[in-house]
Amino acid sequence: MFVKETKVKRAGREYVYLQLIDGYRDASGKVKHRVVANLGRKDALKDSGQLEALAGSFARLDPPMAGTRRGVGPLLLVEHFLRALDVQGTAAECAVGVVSRRGGVRVGREPAVFPLAAV
Numbered sequence: 001m002f003v004k005e006t007k008v009k010r011a012g013r014e015y016v017y018l019q020l021i022d023g024y025r026d027a028s029g030k031v032k033h034r035v036v037a038n039l040g041r042k043d044a045l046k047d048s049g050q051l052e053a054l055a056g057s058f059a060r061l062d063p064p065m066a067g068t069r070r071g072v073g074p075l076l077l078v079e080h081f082l083r084a085l086d087v088q089g090t091a092a093e094c095a096v097g098v099v100s101r102r103g104g105v106r107v108g109r110e111p112a113v114f115p116l117a118a119v
Contacts, residue, residue: 004033005042016042018051 006017018039026032045051082088 001036003039018042018045 001020001022004019004021006019008015008017018041019035020037020039021033022036023031023033039045039054040050042051045054
């Protein structure tokens with residue numbers, strides 16, 4: 001099962017609806033989809049907070065294994081921006097300078113710790 005966005009144009013405006021879809025194979029082995037539930041307009045669900053509540057409900061049904069995290073809601077945004085800004089790569093570059101013992105340029109702890117503070 002998955003959630004599908006369906007775009008509909010009506011009266012010159014475009015609306016996006018969310019549907020819960022079930023994937024299955026018919027008797028001949030072809031993949032088919034059927035609508036299990038129409039969830040409603042995406043913008044209305046977002047504005048009312050129901051979209052985040054729905055995502056939380058699905059996360060509770062299948063909790064992550066111990067020690068793992070799922071990006072839901074605000075955590076998903078944080079993860080996106082940390083990847084876009086390459087905070088992990090910047091921290092790794094700073095750490096290389098800190099642990100280098102070959103007489104190269106040594107970087108102080110502050111530049112290495114600063115990107116980690118964003119996490």
